[in-house]
Amino acid sequence: AQKITQTQPGMFVQEKEAVTLDCTYDTSDPSYGLFWYKQPSSGEMIFLIYQGSYDQQNATEGRYSLNFQKARKSANLVISASQLGDSAMYFCAMRETSGSARQLTFGSGTQLTVLP
Amino acid sequence: GAGVSQSPRYKVAKRGQDVALRCDPISGHVSLFWYQQALGQGPEFLTYFQNEAQLDKSGLPSDRFFAERPEGSVSTLKIQRTQQEDSAVYLCASSSGPGDGYTFGSGTRLTVV
Numbered sequence: 001a002q003k004i005t006q007t008q009p010g011m012f013v014q015e016k017e018a019v020t021l022d023c024t025y026d027t028s029d030p031s032y033g034l035f036w037y038k039q040p041s042s043g044e045m046i047f048l049i050y051q052g053s054y055d056q057q058n059a060t061e062g063r064y065s066l067n068f069q070k071a072r073k074s075a076n077l078v079i080s081a082s083q084l085g086d087s088a089m090y091f092c093a094m095r096e097t098s099g100s101a102r103q104l105t106f107g108s109g110t111q112l113t114v115l116p
Numbered sequence: 117g118a119g120v121s122q123s124p125r126y127k128v129a130k131r132g133q134d135v136a137l138r139c140d141p142i143s144g145h146v147s148l149f150w151y152q153q154a155l156g157q158g159p160e161f162l163t164y165f166q167n168e169a170q171l172d173k174s175g176l177p178s179d180r181f182f183a184e185r186p187e188g189s190v191s192t193l194k195i196q197r198t199q200q201e202d203s204a205v206y207l208c209a210s211s212s213g214p215g216d217g218y219t220f221g222s223g224t225r226l227t228v229v
Contacts, residue, residue, distance in 0.1 A: 106158030
């Protein structure tokens with residue numbers, strides 16, 4: 001079963017506007033972490049933001065915020081004031097922390113294009 | 117070093133050839149991960165090291181894939197008798213501990229012809 005689902009293969013946004021990238025997850029582990037990464041065409045995975053399952057508040061990092069809805073098992077990324085440099089592939093990922101596994105499980109990604 | 121370094125950046129191999137991909141993690145990072153990323157897909161976990169110990173190799177797709185980290189720093193992912201389906205970007209990530217964030221390298225793009 002898919003642990004991380006990103007239903008938007010591609011998204012377009014006008015420069016300076018906000019955009020929401022969707023992510024839903026599936027886990028029975030009560031302790032987990034959710035990550036968002038940006039992957040430009042150069043290939044490197046750039047960490048954006050992290051949300052722990054027990055965190056009371058939604059995570060924010062500059063123009064990035066994570067809309068965490070635990071009951072719905074969703075962790076959407078909101079990018080405010082989009083810039084042309086935000087055009088890239090965006091991945092949602094999860095790490096389950098109760099067991100021995102330490103790896104991230106990734107979704108299939110969303111290709112974001114920022115239009116001038 | 118300042119980041120995770122992977123080499124070579126690009127590799128073209130003839131089908132049946134053996135290849136070795138190198139990952140140089142951030143100095144002092146205990147945990148090291150290898151991922152395989154097919155074109156247009158998210159990375160898929162291959163294997164995980166804590167220091168020199170390979171704690172999880174459940175993601176290795178076949179016994180043609182082998183990874184090592186003999187001194188707990190540099191790691192090598194070896195693929196024997198490469199097949200076309202092995203064509204992908206191979207990403208390495210390191211972390212200072214099991215509960216910490218991950219830093220990824222730029223990857224090695226392997227093309228098997």
